[in-house]
Every structure is written in structure tokens, then in C-alpha cells.
Amino acid sequence: xxxxxxxxxxxxxxxxxxxxxxxxxxxxxxxxMLDVQPLANKQHWESIICTLxxxxxxxxxxxxxxxxxxxxxxxxxxxxxxxIYSCIATARENARTVREQISVEMWxxxxxxxxxxxxxxxxxxxxxxxYEFYKxxxxxxxxFQGVTDATMAHxxxxxxxxxxxxxxxxxxxxRILDIKYHILLPSGEQVGGNVDTVxxxxxxxxxxxxxxxxxHYRGQVVPWKVVEFLVKNQTFPRSILFCVDSLDHxxxxxxxxxxxxxxxxxxxxxxxxxxxxxxxFVTMEEIFRIGLHEYLDRMQGRLIKISTAxxxxxxxxxxxxxxxGEPQENQQPAQLQEQRN
Amino acid sequence: MGNLFQGYAPEAYFDxxxxxxxxxxxxxxxxxxxxAGMSSEEFxxxxxxxDNAFLTQGVTFTVYNDLEGTERIFPFDLIPRIIPRAxxxxxxxxxxxxxxxxxxFLHDIYHEQKIVRDGIVPAEIIHSAAHFRPEFMGFNVxxxxxxxxxxxxxxxxxxGNYLVLEDNARSPSGVSYLLENRQxxxxxxxxxxxxYLVRPVDTYCLExxxxxxxxAPHAIPEPTVVLLTPGIYNSAYFEHSFLxxxxxxxxxxxxxxxxxxxxxxxxxxxxxxRVDVIYRRIDDDFLDPKVFRKDSVLGVSxxxxxxxxxxxxxxxxxxxxxxxxxxxxxxxxKMIKYYMDQDPILPNVExxxxxxxxxxxxILENLDKLVVKSANESGGYGMLMGPQATIEQRxxxxxxxxxxxxxxxxxxxVRLSRSPSFCEDHFxxxxxxxxxxxxxxxxxxxxxxGLTRVALRKNSLVxxxxxxxGSKDTWVLND
Numbered sequence: 001x002x003x004x005x006x007x008x009x010x011x012x013x014x015x016x017x018x019x020x021x022x023x024x025x026x027x028x029x030x031x032x033m034l035d036v037q038p039l040a041n042k043q044h045w046e047s048i049i050c051t052l053x054x055x056x057x058x059x060x061x062x063x064x065x066x067x068x069x070x071x072x073x074x075x076x077x078x079x080x081x082x083x084i085y086s087c088i089a090t091a092r093e094n095a096r097t098v099r100e101q102i103s104v105e106m107w108x109x110x111x112x113x114x115x116x117x118x119x120x121x122x123x124x125x126x127x128x129x130x131y132e133f134y135k136x137x138x139x140x141x142x143x144f145q146g147v148t149d150a151t152m153a154h155x156x157x158x159x160x161x162x163x164x165x166x167x168x169x170x171x172x173x174x175r176i177l178d179i180k181y182h183i184l185l186p187s188g189e190q191v192g193g194n195v196d197t198v199x200x201x202x203x204x205x206x207x208x209x210x211x212x213x214x215x216h217y218r219g220q221v222v223p224w225k226v227v228e229f230l231v232k233n234q235t236f237p238r239s240i241l242f243c244v245d246s247l248d249h250x251x252x253x254x255x256x257x258x259x260x261x262x263x264x265x266x267x268x269x270x271x272x273x274x275x276x277x278x279x280x281f282v283t284m285e286e287i288f289r290i291g292l293h294e295y296l297d298r299m300q301g302r303l304i305k306i307s308t309a310x311x312x313x314x315x316x317x318x319x320x321x322x323x324x325g326e327p328q329e330n331q332q333p334a335q336l337q338e339q340r341n
Numbered sequence: 342m343g344n345l346f347q348g349y350a351p352e353a354y355f356d357x358x359x360x361x362x363x364x365x366x367x368x369x370x371x372x373x374x375x376x377a378g379m380s381s382e383e384f385x386x387x388x389x390x391x392d393n394a395f396l397t398q399g400v401t402f403t404v405y406n407d408l409e410g411t412e413r414i415f416p417f418d419l420i421p422r423i424i425p426r427a428x429x430x431x432x433x434x435x436x437x438x439x440x441x442x443x444x445x446f447l448h449d450i451y452h453e454q455k456i457v458r459d460g461i462v463p464a465e466i467i468h469s470a471a472h473f474r475p476e477f478m479g480f481n482v483x484x485x486x487x488x489x490x491x492x493x494x495x496x497x498x499x500x501g502n503y504l505v506l507e508d509n510a511r512s513p514s515g516v517s518y519l520l521e522n523r524q525x526x527x528x529x530x531x532x533x534x535x536x537y538l539v540r541p542v543d544t545y546c547l548e549x550x551x552x553x554x555x556x557a558p559h560a561i562p563e564p565t566v567v568l569l570t571p572g573i574y575n576s577a578y579f580e581h582s583f584l585x586x587x588x589x590x591x592x593x594x595x596x597x598x599x600x601x602x603x604x605x606x607x608x609x610x611x612x613x614x615r616v617d618v619i620y621r622r623i624d625d626d627f628l629d630p631k632v633f634r635k636d637s638v639l640g641v642s643x644x645x646x647x648x649x650x651x652x653x654x655x656x657x658x659x660x661x662x663x664x665x666x667x668x669x670x671x672x673x674x675k676m677i678k679y680y681m682d683q684d685p686i687l688p689n690v691e692x693x694x695x696x697x698x699x700x701x702x703x704i705l706e707n708l709d710k711l712v713v714k715s716a717n718e719s720g721g722y723g724m725l726m727g728p729q730a731t732i733e734q735r736x737x738x739x740x741x742x743x744x745x746x747x748x749x750x751x752x753x754x755v756r757l758s759r760s761p762s763f764c765e766d767h768f769x770x771x772x773x774x775x776x777x778x779x780x781x782x783x784x785x786x787x788x789x790x791g792l793t794r795v796a797l798r799k800n801s802l803v804x805x806x807x808x809x810x811g812s813k814d815t816w817v818l819n820d
Contacts, residue, residue: 004597006610096399096573100586108397115396156610254610317599317608 003315005101006160008094010310012102013148014164015091016110019084020141021172022074025179027134028206032199033067045070047182051175054082075126084137085122088113103151106144113140159250163310166250170243171303174296176206177230180223181293192222200226207238224284227292232279240299241279247306248272254314268309275302344377345384345767355501356770357422357760368425368818371536376420381766384419388763391417391525400521401579415518416811417525418762422773422793423537429789429817432495432503435687436777437785438677440491443510443664444781445680446673447487450663451477461679462672466696469747470669471717472511472625472662476632480649482658483556484782489656490549491779492516495687495791497758504690504755506774508673510665511657512622515812516545516778517580519792520587522814538819540789545778546587549620552782553588556654557617564617567591567607569598571623571639581622595623600643605653618654619644625659667716667750668694690755695746704742704751708735711751713742726802728754757802760813762795772796774804775815790815 029048033041045067049058054073057080062069077083081090092114099107116122116136126133145165152158180203190196200221204210213221213229216236233239251269252259264270287295351359358369365373376384395401395414424432449456450467457464467473492513494506523542527534550566557564570581572594585592597607598616606613621628627637629645647653663669671692674685693700693711704711708727715723725738742749759770777791793815794804804810 001610002591002593002597003608003610004594005591093573096578096582099399099582100590100592104398107399111397111399160610314610 001101001156001160003317005098005157007311007315008098009101009157009160010164012091012094012098012110012164013145013161014168015087015094016141016144017165017168018082018172019087019091019113020138021169021176022082022084022087023134023137023141024206024208025176026071026074027131027138028202030071030130030134031205032202041067047179048074050182051179052082054080071130076123085117088117098157101157103147105147105151109140109144109147113137113144116140156254159253160314162250163247163254166243166247167303167307169238170240170247171300173207173230173238173240173243174299174303176203177227178293178296179203181296196223197221203230209236209238212236224288227287228284231287232282241276244272244275244279248276251310266309266313268306268313271302271306271309275306345379345381345763346373346377346761347767349761349768349770351759351770353499354756354770354772355497355499355758357497357758357773358420368423372421372423372533375530375533375536376768384763385766387529388417388419391419391529394525394528395521398521399579400518416795416797417522418771418795418797418811418813419526419529420761420763420768421526421814421816422760422775422790423816423818424790426818426820432687432777433787435503435505435685436493436779436787438681438683438686439493439505439508439673440488440779440781440785442673442677442680443491443508444485444487446676447658447661447664448485449680451480451660456676456679459679461675462669463696465747466668466672467663470663470666472660472666474625474660474663477660483558483651483654486556486781487658488661488664489552489556489658489781491781492776492791493779495775495777496690496755499756499758501758503687505670505673505687506690506755507667507670508665509776510661511624513776513778514577514580514622515776515792515794516788517583518812519778519788519790519815520545520583522792522812526814537816539816540819542788542790545780545788546584548780548782548786548788549584550588550590552780552786553618553620553656555782556656558651558654561617565615566618566620567593567598567616569593569595569619569621569623569641571627575622577622584620590620595637595639595641598641598644600641600647603643603647603650603652605641605644605647616653618656620656625662628659662717667714668696668747671750690752693751695742695749695751700751701742701746704749705739707751708739710753712754713738713749713751715741716748716750724803726754754802757796760793760795762797762811762813764799769799771799772802772804773813789817 025048029044033044042065046065048070049055049065052074058073061073061077061079073080073083075084078085080086092110095102095107095110122133125136148158148161152161180199200223201210204213204221204226207230209230213226216229216233217225229236230239232241234241236242248269249259251272255265255269257263257265257269262273264273351361351363359365392414395417401414446456454467456462457467488510490513492509492515494509495503496506497503520542553566554564566588567590568581568585570578570592572578575581582592591607593607599606599608599613601613605616605619607616623639626634627639629640629642630637631642632645644653645659648655648659670689671694674689677683677685693704695701695704704713708725711727713725713727718724725734727735757772757774760773761768762771773793773795775791775793778788780786793813795811795813796802796804796809797811798809801809
């Protein structure tokens with residue numbers, strides 16, 4: 001398939017997944033606010049901006065850090081390339097460039113989400129009920145993924161689509177976990193105390209993981225188990241291991257290399273295979289000895305390396321052409337690489 | 342609830358649906374029976390249904406110079422235009438004759454230029470044509486076909502005669518709207534179709550693919566065909582993507598292609614893959630920075646060389662623009678006579694060339710009565726509607742004509758035929774034209790009907806989408 005098309009399919013699903021995860025994060029945190037004293041409020045929102053690594057841009061647009069400002073920045077801000085609005089717009093632009101590759105249902109779903117924002121219906125729903133609003137985004141993204149699964153041929157293009165989705169999801173799960181690192185407990189509260197537990201529960205909820213967690217451990221929500229569940233559970237579809245394992249699988253489907261016996265052909269496969277193994281064999285003691293934040297930070301670095309290696313292997317040609325002339329109308333939005341990569 | 346046709350009058354125009362006496366034409370009777378019984382609310386609901394479908398499916402075009410919401414839906418009018426079988430057969434014969442003559446003309450112009458030597462077309466007209474490509478003199482194009490896809494715009498005068506208004510021999514657009522219009526009508530008025538025998542249109546894309554495969558170089562059994570688009574910001578991108586999708590071929594931008602050793606390849610995740618036929622939807626000028634415009638980033642460096650070597654085929658071929666120049670148009674009836682020894686089945690609109698001194702004098706004396714067009718503009722731009730124009734507008738055209746007489750033609754204002762359109766809460770007559778799509782490969786194929794465009798503004802004669810035009814479904818009957 002065309003490299004440009006592979007790239008666009010990758011980013012189409014990646015941006016849709018990102019929009020969904022932003023909605024998850026916002027929804028859960030808005031609810032969490034209801035359980036926390038006003039004092040902790042500001043610090044809490046700060047932690048979100050920190051986790052998203054958007055501190056600089058946010059500071060430029062909002063001199064003062066308030067809950068409303070953060071919510072608006074993550075949801076509607078057009079100048080923020082990672083806001084839900086921007087993610088949906090970029091996903092749709094990518095879909096537009098590959099309409100002949102995706103199914104009609106996929107296009108209609110992503111276009112419907114875009115029109116929802118574009119027509120102003122999104123703002124109205126948001127003002128009515130933020131809960132309904134974020135749920136709409138979440139369901140919209142899930143509908144898109146379901147429709148992709150059920151209507152697109154499971155060929156090479158579909159695998160690129162999966163790569164984007166799982167890379168993004170692995171990255172976001174690690175960031176959601178990391179929020180907890182940035183949030184300090186209010187004074188007087190104890191680790192393992194009431195507020196601490198509520199916060200860890202919020203982390204699980206952000207990943208739709210609270211009930212699966214309970215089923216798995218049948219007990220209290222405790223930090224090391226939450227981390228274990230979200231980092232290396234083998235069957236929960238939003239755990240980092242599950243995501244990396246799935247993307248490793250997709251990579252092997254694309255290259256046609258057998259996955260058994262640790263075989264690989266391209267660098268991206270080597271990196272994902274290695275990360276898979278590390279995640280499988282790491283213990284909680286090791287993670288906490290390194291420090292959770294430090295561990296997650298390295299994880300994000302490794303995911304970025306995989307992403308870069310994928311691009312280099314399958315889409316490298318696209319780079320040469322950027323020097324050919326001034327940016328013109330044939331520049332594809334897919335090439336809007338993430339600012340932090 | 343009043344009848345939606347209440348107060349409807351053909352006035353001084355040829356009306357597609359009603360006789361001048363006010364009686365409905367036979368082939369519209371069943372339609373009238375269905376529509377007259379509807380309330381305007383009911384009709385509005387149908388319309389919203391169609392519009393919403395277009396919007397979600399992204400059946401849109403891009404408006405330039407429009408900051409907010411650059412994508413618009415092409416307004417869709419729910420009253421189909423109906424063409425009886427015999428009438429269509431006449432049109433079909435005329436279009437077949439015309440595309441044959443245009444191809445003979447292009448072959449001649451790029452070889453011996455007999456038509457010039459025999460004094461039918463002045464040499465200067467050819468050599469000064471903006472889209473004439475002297476680089477291709479003596480070049481033999483695959484299967485000797487120049488125009489594979491042609492859109493010749495037709496209008497009907499006040500007596501209902503079909504006339505050719507202009508030819509589009511480079512890359513005519515709009516066929517996707519025609520196909521989507523049919524889908525929309527079927528969804529909104531399913532029962533009406535069962536009352537009429539309407540000739541289907543959806544084989545177009547298969548026939549187009551046949552044409553593209555037919556012109557593949559060296560009779561390759563399974564040629565790789567691609568569609569080359571300027572990109573998603575092009576106003577016709579929806580159509581490009583639609584056509585590629587329905588043909589099941591790749592849609593590519595210039596940057597996806599590369600030329601090596603005289604062959605064209607596309608860049609895939611598994612390396613380079615050879616391309617044999619390119620349906621290009623970008624103009625000659627942007628095709629190859631090595632040969633035409635140096636600043637083009639839409640095209641592919643070296644592609645013209647690959648084409649010359651016969652390693653890749655292009656549709657349409659390079660240099661067809663000389664045939665759809667509005668000045669060349671004037672000579673098409675003469676071409677038909679010259680090459681085919683036939684009388685044109687579909688006449689031209691009466692045309693004056695400011696290139697000829699006597700015509701120029703007439704044009705300048707009658708600027709307030711004529712429509713003046715410049716030779717190479719399209720989309721309703723570069724045009725003077727004499728009777729409606731201001732004195733300043735007329736004067737600026739007078740100056741332009743005097744400065745560059747080669748570049749202008751003039752025609753009397755044709756009272757285009759009208760067809761009922763839904764306006765707010767009832768039907769009113771609006772002017773229409775017809776763009777049929779003609780394919781020329783192993784044989785000539787014409788999609789039944791074409792895209793009927795409507796000038797939705799009251800009394801307007803301009804049907805272009807960029808000038809407030811809409812479209813309607815066009816039915817060719819089989820009985």
C-alpha cells in the first residue's frame with residue numbers, strides 16, 4: 001500500500017484514540033473534583049497539564065490556571081493540536097485523504113463527530129451536561145473502532161490502523177497512571193487512606209478498568225495492584241502490555257515474519273518485541289525501586305522510539321519530498337508530527 | 342394545503358415539464374401526480390433528508406475565499422429532469438459525432454495540420470491557444486485517442502432545441518454528483534422509480550476503468566491504474582476520491598509518485614510499484630516541473646518523459662486544451678463537416694469571434710445584448726452578461742477585447758430552458774443546463790443523461806456551483 005496512505009491510517013486511529021483518552025481523563029477528573037477539597041483543586045489540574053506535557057502552550061494561552069481553563073484547553077482549544085477538537089479535526093483530515101481505503105461507515109462516523117463539533121452542537125451539549133458530552137466522545141470513538149473492526153478489510157491498512165491505536169493507547173495509559181504521581185495528597189491525608197484510594201479508583205475509571213480490576217483482584221484498591229493491572233495485565237485491552245503485545249502482533253502481520261521464537265525483521269519489531277518481554281517480566285518491586293514516574297517516563301520514551309522506527313521503515317520516502325518545495329496544498333496533515341516527538 | 346405547483350407558469354421560456362399552454366408534458370404526468378399531492382412541509386422534510394445524507398457522506402465541494410466552513414454541499418433540487426428516450430438518442434448521436442470530430446482535430450493539429458492548410462482554421466488561432474502544446478507535435482498518443490473523458494455542456498433554447506454551449510476536454514468534473522444525486526433520489530422517492538423505467542447510471546465507473554485499462558502501454562494484461570489528484574484542498578477532491586473508490590484504484594498525489602529510468606512508480610510500504618495508467622485530475626501546467634511550470638509541487642518530475650517513451654499512459658492526453666478553447670469551439674461544426682463530411686447533429690450556439698474584424702465590430706456595438714466570454718476561463722468567471730452588466734463592466738470588457746481580440750467570443754443571450762425547482766415553499770421555474778459525460782475508449786459510451794445544473798437564483802442564467810448553482814437528478818427513460 002502507498003506509504004502516505006499507511007501513514008494517514010496510522011494517524012487516523014491514533015488521533016481518534018487520543019480524543020477518546022482526553023475525554024476519559026476530563027470526565028473522571030471532573031467527577032473526582034467533587035470528592036476533593038477546593039484547595040487541592042488547582043494542583044490537581046496542574047498535574048493534568050503536566051502529564052500531557054503541554055505546560056508551555058497552556059501557559060501561553062492562559063496566564064491563570066483554573067479548572068475551566070484546563071477543561072477548555074483539553075477539549076475545545078483549536079490552538080492546542082492535542083485538544084479533543086483538534087484530534088477529531090486531524091483524524092478527519094487524515095480520513096479524507098484515504099477515503100477510498102476506509103469503509104463508508106468509518107468515514108461517516110468520523111465525519112459525524114467532526115460535524116458535531118463544527119456545528120456548535122458540541123458546545124451546547126457540553127454546557128448542558130459535561131458527563132453526557134464526554135460520554136458522547138467516548139462512544140463516538142468506540143463506535144469508530146468497532147465499525148473499523150467490522151467493516152474494513154483486515155489487511156495491511158487495517159494493521160497500520162491498529163498500530164496507531166495501540167501505540168496511542170499504551171502511551172495514554174502510562175500518562176493517566178502518571179497523573180497520580182503528580183497529585184500530592186492533601187495535608188493530613190495518609191497514603192492508603194480514603195482520598196488516596198479515591199484517587200487510585202479514579203485512575204482505574206479513566207481506563208474503564210475499575211470493574212475488570214475488581215474481578216481480577218477481588219479486593220481493595222491498592223497502589224501496587226493498580227499499577228500491576230494497568231502495566232502488565234495480559235488480558236485487559238488498555239493495559240500497556242496488552243497494547244504493546246497487540247502492536248507487536250500487527251507489526252509481524254505487516255512484515256510477514258513469524259512471531260514465534262522471537263523473530264523479527266525490522267527495527268520497529270525488535271523494539272516492540274523487547275518492550276513486550278520487559279513488560280512481561282518486570283516485577284512491581286523493580287518498578288517502585290526505579291520510581292513509578294521514572295519508569296513511566298522511560299516507557300513513553302520507548303514508545304516514541306517504536307513510533308519513529310515504524311515511520312522510518314514504511315514511510316521514509318515521505319520525508320524526502322518535504323524539501324522539494326514550499327509547503328503547498330498537497331501536504332498531508334498526517335505529517336503534522338506530534339510536537340513533542 | 343395548497344398544491345405546490347399553484348401559480349406555476351412557464352412564462353416566455355421552454356419549460357421541461359409543462360407545455361406553453363400550461364398542460365403537463367406526457368413524460369412528467371406520473372411525477373406531477375406524486376408531487377402535487379405533497380405539502381410543503383412534507384417536501385421540506387424530504388429535502389432535509391437528502392441534504393443530511395450529503396453532509397454526512399461528505400459529498401461536498403470547496404468554496405475558495407470562504408474562511409469559515411470551506412466545504413459546502415452542492416445544493417440538490419429534488420425534482421428530476423426527465424428526458425424521453427427518442428430525445429436522448431438524438432443527443433447521444435450528436436455527442437458521439439462531436440467527440441469523434443474533436444479527436445480527429447487533435448490528431449490533425451499535432452500532426453499535419455491539414456485543417457489549417459486547407460484554410461478552415463486560421464493558424465494563428467491554434468498557435469496562440471493557451472493550451473496548445475507544440476512540444477507534442479508529431480507525437481503518437483496511445484490508441485490515437487486524445488480525449489478519453491469529455492463533458493460537453495448542452496442547453497436548450499426557447500424552442501427546446503439542444504445546443505452545445507461549450508466542450509470540456511481537459512478534466513471535466515461533476516460526474517460524482519450525478520451518481521450521488523441518483524442515490525439520493527432513490528432513497529428519498531423510492532416509489533417514483535417503480536413508476537418510471539429510468540436508465541441506470543451506476544456502470545459509469547466500470548466503463549471509465551475499462552477506458553483507462555484500454556489505453557495501457559504495451560497491452561499489459563493487468564495494468565496498474567491510479568488517479569492523480571492535486572490533494573484534499575482541491576475543490577473537486579471529493580470527486581477524485583469517489584471515483585478512485587468506486588473503481589477500486591489508488592488515489593495518489595504527486596509526492597506518491599517517482600520516475601526512475603523512464604518509468605513511473607508509486608511509493609509503497611513494500612518499496613516501489615510500477616504505474617501504467619494515470620487518470621490525472623491536474624492540469625498540464627502542473628504535471629511536470631521539468632517540462633511545464635517549474636514551481637509546481639503537485640506534479641511529478643520526469644513524468645512527461647516517461648509518457649513520451651510510452652511507458653505510462655495519461656488520460657486525458659497532454660494538450661487537449663486546444664480543443665476546448667472557447668475560440669476553437671466556434672470551429673467545431675466546421676470540423677465535423679471537414680473530417681466527417683456530416684452536418685452537426687447538435688448545433689453550436691451562434692457565436693461571434695472578436696478575432697474576425699467584422700464580428701469584433703458587431704460585438705463592440707452590441708455589448709449590452711451579448712454574453713462575452715474569454716477563451717480559457719471556466720466556472721462562470723471571466724464572463725460578461727451584457728444585459729445585466731454595469732457600464733463600467735462593459736467598458737472594461739471593451740478595452741480587454743480591443744487589446745486582445747484573439748481571446749474573446751460573444752454569443753446572444755440564450756433563453757435557457759427552465760424546470761421547476763423548490764423555492765422556499767412552492768415550485769418556481771429555474772434555468773438549467775446539462776453536462777453529459779462521454780467516454781472514448783474501445784468504443785464511445787455516454788452515461789444516460791448527465792448532470793443537470795440549476796441556476797437557483799431567480800432569473801439567473803449562470804448554473805456554476807461557484808455562482809450559486811445547484812443540481813438535480815436526470816432521468817433518461819427506457820420506454
